[in-house]
Amino acid sequence: MKVFRRLLLIEWSGLVAAIFIGASALAFIAPNFLTTFNLYVMLRSLCVGLLVAFAQMITLGVGQMNVAVGAIGGLAAVVLGGAMEVFGIPIALAVPLAVTIGAVGGLINGVLTVRTGINAFIITLATGSAFTGINFGITGAIPFYEMPPALTAFGSGHFGPFPYLIVAPLIVAALLGVFFARTAAGRRLLAYGGNPNAAELSGISSEWVVVSAHCLSGLLAAGAAVLAVAQLGSAQPTIGSDWLLLSFAAPIIGGAALTGGYVSVLGTMFAVLLIGLIENGMVLAKVDPYWVQFSLGVLILAAVGLNRWRAINSGTD
Amino acid sequence: MNLAVESVAKSFPGVLALDGVSVDLKAGEIHALMGENGAGKSTLIKIITGVFRPDSGNVLLDGRPVAFNSPRDALAAGIAVVHQERNLIPRFSVGENILLERLPTKNGLVDYTAVGQQARRYLDLLDRNIDPRSEVRSLSVAQMQIVEIAKALSLEAKILVLDEPTASITGHESAAFFKLLRQLCGEGVAIAFVSHKLEEVFAIADRVTVLRDGKNVATGVPIAQMTRQKLVSLMIGREERVAQIGERIVDTTAVPLETRKLCTSLGHKGIDLALHRGEILGLYGLVGAGRSELAHAILGAGKITAGDLLIRGQSVRVRDMHDALTRFRLGYVSEDRKQEGLILMHSVSKNIAITIWDRLGGALGLISQRREARAVAPLVGRLEVRTPSLGQPVRNLSGGNQQKVSIAKWLAAEAEILIIDEPTVGIDIKTKTHLHELIGEIAREGVSVLLISSDMAEMITLADRILVMRDFRIIGEVANDHIYEAVSKAIMNRIHTVDQVEPVGPSIGSAVR
Numbered sequence: 046m047k048v049f050r051r052l053l054l055i056e057w058s059g060l061v062a063a064i065f066i067g068a069s070a071l072a073f074i075a076p077n078f079l080t081t082f083n084l085y086v087m088l089r090s091l092c093v094g095l096l097v098a099f100a101q102m103i104t105l106g107v108g109q110m111n112v113a114v115g116a117i118g119g120l121a122a123v124v125l126g127g128a129m130e131v132f133g134i135p136i137a138l139a140v141p142l143a144v145t146i147g148a149v150g151g152l153i154n155g156v157l158t159v160r161t162g163i164n165a166f167i168i169t170l171a172t173g174s175a176f177t178g179i180n181f182g183i184t185g186a187i188p189f190y191e192m193p194p195a196l197t198a199f200g201s202g203h204f205g206p207f208p209y210l211i212v213a214p215l216i217v218a219a220l221l222g223v224f225f226a227r228t229a230a231g232r233r234l235l236a237y238g239g240n241p242n243a244a245e246l247s248g249i250s251s252e253w254v255v256v257s258a259h260c261l262s263g264l265l266a267a268g269a270a271v272l273a274v275a276q277l278g279s280a281q282p283t284i285g286s287d288w289l290l291l292s293f294a295a296p297i298i299g300g301a302a303l304t305g306g307y308v309s310v311l312g313t314m315f316a317v318l319l320i321g322l323i324e325n326g327m328v329l330a331k332v333d334p335y336w337v338q339f340s341l342g343v344l345i346l347a348a349v350g351l352n353r354w355r356a357i358n359s360g361t362d
Numbered sequence: 363m364n365l366a367v368e369s370v371a372k373s374f375p376g377v378l379a380l381d382g383v384s385v386d387l388k389a390g391e392i393h394a395l396m397g398e399n400g401a402g403k404s405t406l407i408k409i410i411t412g413v414f415r416p417d418s419g420n421v422l423l424d425g426r427p428v429a430f431n432s433p434r435d436a437l438a439a440g441i442a443v444v445h446q447e448r449n450l451i452p453r454f455s456v457g458e459n460i461l462l463e464r465l466p467t468k469n470g471l472v473d474y475t476a477v478g479q480q481a482r483r484y485l486d487l488l489d490r491n492i493d494p495r496s497e498v499r500s501l502s503v504a505q506m507q508i509v510e511i512a513k514a515l516s517l518e519a520k521i522l523v524l525d526e527p528t529a530s531i532t533g534h535e536s537a538a539f540f541k542l543l544r545q546l547c548g549e550g551v552a553i554a555f556v557s558h559k560l561e562e563v564f565a566i567a568d569r570v571t572v573l574r575d576g577k578n579v580a581t582g583v584p585i586a587q588m589t590r591q592k593l594v595s596l597m598i599g600r601e602e603r604v605a606q607i608g609e610r611i612v613d614t615t616a617v618p619l620e621t622r623k624l625c626t627s628l629g630h631k632g633i634d635l636a637l638h639r640g641e642i643l644g645l646y647g648l649v650g651a652g653r654s655e656l657a658h659a660i661l662g663a664g665k666i667t668a669g670d671l672l673i674r675g676q677s678v679r680v681r682d683m684h685d686a687l688t689r690f691r692l693g694y695v696s697e698d699r700k701q702e703g704l705i706l707m708h709s710v711s712k713n714i715a716i717t718i719w720d721r722l723g724g725a726l727g728l729i730s731q732r733r734e735a736r737a738v739a740p741l742v743g744r745l746e747v748r749t750p751s752l753g754q755p756v757r758n759l760s761g762g763n764q765q766k767v768s769i770a771k772w773l774a775a776e777a778e779i780l781i782i783d784e785p786t787v788g789i790d791i792k793t794k795t796h797l798h799e800l801i802g803e804i805a806r807e808g809v810s811v812l813l814i815s816s817d818m819a820e821m822i823t824l825a826d827r828i829l830v831m832r833d834f835r836i837i838g839e840v841a842n843d844h845i846y847e848a849v850s851k852a853i854m855n856r857i858h859t860v861d862q863v864e865p866v867g868p869s870i871g872s873a874v875r
Contacts, residue, residue: 227471236451236462243449246413247513248434248463307453 057300059351060315067322075329084206087325089276094317095214096269097288098295099221100262102313105296106225107258108238108305109158109165113173114266114292117150118285120176121267126189126280129196136193144267150176151263155256165259180282189280200275210272217265222310234258239306294341295320298348320344363424363440363520364388365410365552370419372405379405381576382419387521387552392543393582394567395556398597398818402576403556404446407525410554411443412436437463442519444510444527446556450498457481457494460513484512487542489535504531511539515546522546523554528562529650540566558648560590560858572596594854598818607802612826613639617675618779618810619660619692624669626659628652629834632669637779642801642811644825644842646818646853652834653814654697657781661686661694673779687717690779693772695765697783697814703768706757710749711738713756713767717775741770745800762793766800773804780804783814798823822849830856 071078097114104111125143128134134142154172158165202209224231237244237254245251266285273284297303298319299312320341327337366386372379380402387393397403408414410421412430420427423439430436436443450459457477458465466476474495481494489508498506511527528536543553543566557563563570563585570588572580579596580588616639624633630652637643645653658664660671662680670677673690686692696702704713715722715734722729722737735752742752745766749759756764765785772780782801786794801824805811815821821828821842828840830853838856842849 223471227474229465229467229472232454232458232465232472233463236454236458239451239453240449243451244462246411246433246443246445246449248437250434302453306451 057309057312057315059348060298060312060319064315064319064322067319067326071322071326071329075326078325078329081206083325083329085203085208087321088206088211089203089208090324091317091321092208092210092214093269093273093276094291094295094321095314096217096265096272097292098299098313098317099214099217099310100265100269101292102296102299102301102308102310103221103234103258103262103265104165105293105301105303106238106305106308107234107254108241109255109258110293111151111154111169111259111262111266112166112289113150113154113169113176114262114269115285115288116173116176116180117147117263117266118270118273118288119180119282120150121147121270122274122280122284123180123184123189123282125271125274126192127183129193130189130191130280136196140271143271144264147267147270148260148264151260151266152256154263155259158259159252159255165255184282186282188282192274192278192280196275197278200272200278210276213268213272217268218310218314225308225310230257235306235308237305238302290338290341291317291320294345298345300352316348363550363552365441365521366420366422366425367406367410368420368422370406370409370416370421372409372414372416379576380409380416383573383576383578384419384581385554385571385578386582387554389520389550389552390547391568392547392553392555392566394563394570394585395554395573396563396570396593396597397573398816401573401597403573404525405576406573407443407445407523407554407556410436410521410523411441437517437519440520441523442514442517442521443523444514444525446525446529448506448510450506450509452499453497455495455497456485456492456501456509459498459509460484460494460516462513480516481512484516485509487515488512488538504535507531508535515542519551521552521554525556526558527555528557528559536562558857560593563593564588564590574599590858591851594851594858598850598854606799607823608806610640610642610802610806610826612641618673619812620670620672620675621660622670622672624659624671625667626656627665627667628655628659630656630659631835633836635829635836637810637812639810640805640808641826642805642813642824644821644828645812645814645831646816646821646828647831648816648857651831653831654783655834656831657694657783657812657814660781661692687775687777691775691777692779693717693775693777693781695768695772695780695782695785697787699761699764699768704756704764707755709753709755710742710747710759710767711735711752714738714741714771714774717771737774738770741774745770745773746796760793762789762797765789765797769800769804777809779810779812781812781814784816785813786815786817786820794820818850818853819846821853822846828853832857 077083100114101111121143124146125139128139128142129136154165154169157168157172199209225235233249234254237249237251241251270284274280295316296308296313298316300309301307323340324337327334364387368384369382370380371382383402383406385393385395385406395403395406405414409416412433412435422428428439460481461477465472466480467473478494485492485494488511492505492508498509501509507527508531514522528539547553555567567585569582569584570580570593571578571582572593574597579599617636618639619637621633621635625631633656635643647653655664659666660680662682662685666679671679673692678690680686680690680692683694686694700706711734715738718737719729722733724730724733738752742749747766747770748763756767759767785801786797789797798820801811813824822844825842828842829836830838830840840849840852840856
């Protein structure tokens with residue numbers, strides 16, 4: 046019992062257990078779960094979600110929110126598609142351009158938050174609407190279909206059950222892990238999130254922290270959009286419109302503190318995996334997709350409940 | 363480096379916190395900054411460290427005027443500070459907190475081995491038992507304070523400002539710390555030192571500056587020319603006019619509120635108090651003595667771990683504020699009226715009627731503005747709340763009138779026991795007197811009042827008896843005959859004579875640098 050309690054005190058222990066139990070159950074119930082093709086489909090569906098979750102995780106780390114992740118993603122997607130289809134810009138230039146657009150969107154969010162002193166939730170709610178407006182205004186809601194074959198090949202290629210796409214979120218995860226654990230800049234972000242007052246009194250620039258967090262968040266949202274275009278084979282203006290729930294669910298289920306100051310890259314990854322597993326399982330079991338949404342809600346409540354229990358038990362409440 | 367503050371003024375909405383204050387810190391000297399709660403010490407420190415900008419006056423570093431826009435600027439100029447409130451990042455390690463804004467890196471990555479070693483150097487000067495790798499949230503309050511001091515030391519500043527650095531550490535640790543301060547002084551650091559422990563000040567300071575009500579009452583006086591009694595009387599001063607609180611009859615046979623050997627999860631030990639009907643019982647102590655926390659524990663916000671809480675002779679536990687009011691007719695006027703006592707954007711009548719909405723509801727449970735106004739108007743008249751109308755948002759009223767509104771809501775609810783916490787903080791002298799008379803009148807009508815205040819004059823004006831608190835215990839009772847001089851000395855002596863600065867410990871680490 047004591048060992049069990051100890052284990053529960055590790056952030057992502059519950060997640061790993063849930064994934065293990067869920068996967069075992071699925072392997073047992075659905076014979077097609079463990080096929081190479083099904084695993085590939087499931088893993089491919091996680092790639093975009095991982096970057097979206099990381100994008101939100103960074104703003105949560107400094108104690109703020111970015112509800113414009115989806116809007117920035119949509120804008121980056123059409124910039125990428127338009128650059129390649131309309132202007133014939135090669136992939137090697139179009140992708141950095143799209144990612145830069147995302148970073149600039151985040152920069153705008155950060156600067157507005159810092160300069161006006163208005164809550165980032167409100168700022169990103171407003172800029173998100175504006176970004177979506179630009180997106181639909183330019184495209185007239187019509188997707189770009191003529192994507193270079195190299196991009197779509199990357200989006201659908203796989204090595205056994207592992208899609209090529211998954212390389213991107215894994216690299217980003219490793220970089221973020223090092224960033225938050227080992228770089229001075231990453232520690233500054235978390236210090237500010239943990240106690241803004243103390244961080245400022247220690248001479249950490251709050252403006253720098255907030256602006257760079259939003260900038261990074263926008264950059265990752267655009268990265269997610271690039272993966273989404275590669276995966277879909279077309280640049281849909283609607284990319285990003287359904288990201289919001291996942292973007293909060295995964296970092297929070299993964300153990301991030303909503304008040305800021307603590308994030309878990311590994312926990313967030315496990316959370317995305319668990320959500321992907323649930324979606325996949327429900328498809329295999331032919332459950333109405335709306336129930337996926339329901340179970341995601343229940344999962345968030347359970348995860349937040351577990352975090353609260355942990356806080357009380359470890360006496361850090 | 364020398365730092366001089368020249369006739370600095372700073373005001374906040376409704377209060378003049380500093381009014382032409384001067385102080386000069388000289389290299390190689392420990393300068394004590396004294397004053398009662400609210401005298402302006404913390405504001406002065408925040409100006410020196412760049413948190414606030416003065417409205418007028420100058421801050422000079424080695425004779426050159428400087429204007430700090432942020433704590434960063436002050437840090438860069440060589441000014442380090444240990445603030446009164448805790449400023450640590452709970453999820454970070456001790457070492458990271460100490461070196462927060464200048465973490466050592468190797469190949470662009472934070473070098474945690476170096477963090478541990480560098481932090482260790484400063485920690486060892488104070489306490490060898492704190493591991494730089496442990497998370498700050500797992501430390502005790504005393505250990506956190508040590509970490510804060512180590513953090514300030516690690517800046518190797520030329521000007522070191524310490525705002526009550528020893529409030530929660532033990533005698534042994536203080537002794538090591540003081541020896542260290544002397545050493546730093548010898549190396550040419552200028553130190554400003556705020557403490558409520560007079561013995562410490564006499565043991566360590568070279569000169570002393572005393573503030574009262576935001577003004578200098580002594581500036582840079584050598585400690586040798588100061589006596590304990592003189593310092594105390596400079597700090598407390600005297601009030602201009604004393605409120606006329608008429609005679610009251612206290613019914614000592616009825617005890618509406620009593621605690622017996624009460625211990626709480628917040629840290630109180632063996633609290634015994636008995637509040638009689640119609641009595642004003644004072645609870646005096648320095649900030650951090652555990653007075654407000656005691657009120658919170660009585661009201662159910664902290665757990666009672668041992669002992670008894672009796673209301674009207676019955677041993678009870680109060681669950682929360684709602685329970686306190688509906689079951690026990692017990693009300694609480696919070697010390698933080700803006701955050702806890704009032705809903706600033708709501709009207710006067712809504713703020714007062716909030717406690718009686720259940721009763722005001724008509725047949726369908728609907729509350730009409732007319733009913734609300736009818737219930738509230740007599741109270742507004744009786745307490746002389748100055749407001750253009752009952753519909754006026756409370757935030758537009760002056761501080762004094764806001765306080766009247768927060769008292770009125772408990773009177774509307776017919777509370778029989780009222781805990782009033784710091785009723786006149788930030789309220790001007792005239793309104794203060796009026797509020798005092800009001801509290802006296804409430805008590806005369808039979809309400810029992812437990813008064814928490816850090817304002818000595820207020821305490822002596824109002825209370826029938828004064829309990830003195832320190833370190834979450836009641837350390838004595840002073841009968842109040844309302845003679846300021848005698849009672850204030852009696853209280854101050856209670857608080858300060860308990861201090862003992864332990865002799866310097868046998869081994870302290872090597873020098874700082």
